[in-house]
Amino acid sequence: MTVRSLNVTIIGAGKVGSVLGRVLSEEGVRVVSVISRSRSSARRAARFIGAEHASDRLSSIPDSTTLVYITTPHAAVAPVAQALAAEDHLRFPHMAVCHASGMLTADVLRPVSARGATAFSFHPLQTFPRDFPPRKILPSARGIYYGVDGSAGGIRTARALAKRLRGHVLLVPPELRVLYHAACVVASNHLTTMLAVVEQLGARFRIQPGRTMEVFGPIVEATLGNIRRTTPAEALSGPVARGGIETLRDHLEAIRQVAPELLPYFIQVSSETVRLALRKRSISQQRAEEMQTLLSGYVDQSSEREVQR
């Protein structure tokens, strides 16, 4: 199957299906139908994508479909693949089927590969926030990586599809799929959590929540820019990287007194920062051990507090 001959059906009319369907359509790929649990979602997504057909029934997938992209929540992928395999009007040997879940491998698509379809996982390594309208997410959906596994034919199709979406393929060994997804969570969700911690600390010195990024945005963006140009180790600056154990103690004390609920987070991330500074060779082994001992002392205090609650 060539990508030129792609006729795509999207199953799951949510954020990922709507946004990537629209990118495909803008790149000249024919999206023939959108299927979802509710007809109203399917219709809304079809309008946004410019797809010809919308339905809440798998039986109405056009038999001209050559690629099915399952973009339902991950718990629905297996039942959808099972139900899809029972659709006798589809020409499975001429079809590819993929899904967008970061947690699942291509194995979940076994019911359709057993009928002759080419199967692969195709997880967009990007965030598609639920509260943002698809139009706003569209610009960030190009040029991204897709976490992929599958048969040789599946991987070939994935590469062609990613190219069409102006993206790239990252081959993920199936046995490391969950670890891969954990890394995605750290990259996006933990970054968000970390900035929410900045917001909470900022509130103590009267930065209003809505202004946190106005104030901290430049340092956050410069840090990301430095990391992109080099590596996290090279970009690391600050007291831990300089071996400033007194400053680290002062920070721990200030957080213990003013925002004790954030102490476990601060200890854990500081400990990882010490390990990074050691890898960077900006501190000695001895200084790293002194800092880890200081941090361990505060771990005891924060767990005592948990017990007292």
Ligand SMILES: NC(=O)c1ccc[n+]([C@@H]2O[C@H](COP(=O)([O-])OP(=O)(O)OC[C@H]3O[C@@H](n4cnc5c(N)ncnc54)[C@H](OP(=O)(O)O)[C@@H]3O)[C@@H](O)[C@H]2O)c1
């Ligand atoms: N959001 C992200 O940041 C992100 C990033 C990368 C990958 N992913 C993955 O992409 C997939 C979709 O995520 P999403 O954020 O787009 O989810 P979402 O916005 O919740 O959309 C999921 C859609 O699937 C439909 N659906 C649910 N069960 C179905 C079924 N049995 N048959 C047909 N349609 C069904 C829902 O239908 P109705 O509206 O019709 O009820 C909903 O529109 C997930 O596997 C997720 O892990 C998400």
